[in-house]
Amino acid sequence: MLTLTSPPPATRSAAALDLDMLTTAEHLAFLRGRRARTDAGPGQVSFLQTPAWARVKQGWLAESLGWRDERGLVVGAALVLYRRLPHLRRSFAYLPEGPVIDWSDPALAGRWLAPLLEWLRGAGAFAVRMGPPLAYRHWTAATLKAATGPGRRIGDVLPDLVDPLGAAVADRLRDAGWRRCAAEDGGDAQPRLVFEVPLAGRRREDLWAGLNQEWRRNVRKAAKSGVVCGATGPEDLPVFHELLGVTERRDGFRLGRSLAYFQRQYEALNAEEPDRMRLYTARHEGRVLAAHTMVRAADGSRIWYQTGASADLGREVRPSNGLQWRMLCDAHELGASVYDMRGIPDTLDPADRAHGLLRWKLGTGGRAVEMSGEWELPLDGALDGVVNRTLLRAMHGFLARR
Structure with missing residues (x-):
């Protein structure tokens, strides 16, 4: 509606x-x-x-x-x-x-x-x-899941809310x-379509209930398999960057960011305000299987899941689901109003390779948001x-x- x-x-x-x-x-x-x-x-x-x-x-x-x-x-x-x-x-x-x-x-x-x-x-x-940091149109996860089909795109779907x-x-x-x-201008340098999980006024139980059945099953699988998730320090940025390269090759994209870039980002943001940026890892039997970065707004209102990386091995123990659940809970505990999972593709076609990322984020029960661009x-x-x-x-x- x-x-x-x-x-x-x-x-x-x-x-x-x-x-x-x-x-x-x-x-x-x-x-x-x-x-x-x-x-x-x-x-x-x-x-x-x-x-x-x-x-x-x-x-x-x-x-x-x-x-x-x-x-x-x-x-x-x-x-x-x-x-x-x-x-x-x-x-x-x-x-x-x-x-x-x-x-x-x-x-x-x-x-x-x-x-x-x-x-x-x-x-x-x-x-x-x-x-302009303004939202324009919103779609719930339920709306987009129902609209998924061959050749479909988010822009084809009537939004649940127009701001x-x-x-x-x-x-x-x-x-x-x-x-x-527009596309002929090289497109937006920052993502126009993002995915958000609202946190304000919700309990952790509400966040858990918002996950779809597959997500809840995968988070439980990670915990039962002994995956240990938590914040670490800059000493793990090299393994994060190595896993990012693995992810880029597997999923067919290229960020083009060096290890020095992430080290500089971690140092600069945390020098300005301690704990502004965190690195999270998911470890299983002593091996890092996934690593994600998280950034907090200066006013504390929003927390971003900025960049994610994972190994090809060990995916059966669902480290990324376990890691995201830990980050989502930490964002809630820190008092943020929104957990922002950053950019998503606009395809609703399951045959498109990029649709997998959207499907994964939809499982959190959040909403897709088109920004003003x-x-x-x-x-x-x-x-x-x-x-x-x-x-x-x-x-x-x-x-x-x-």
């Missing part, structure tokens, strides 16, 4: 907010306190918008920006990454899963985005891409000249249309290779 809720009323001023640079301390203080603010507005606080993420992304320049109200208080923040194309003085600006602002403000373009665009032009950016704010923001961005990234806007009026399109194509090629 399609359900709509009313967007918030248009009551705020269109006057642009002040924008300036934030210190790391100011940026973190805003993100950490946002969950408790009653006037913060909707939207996620992604780990990709923390100051530490700038230290993970080698080859990009970065700065923290903040919107201030008339009292000088920080009411919005952004981590902006800049990538300079070879032999050019112009940069491409990217705000992954951000900025963190009040997206429900009807004066979004003039009050929030106008000062951002002015800043980016002054910084020498020829174009900007951002990813009017996601639709309203899309209209406001189009009216302001933004363009949603990433949007781009050319910035440099001094460049003619042909030159700007050429620069954007070059940047899209880089992002696609990444």
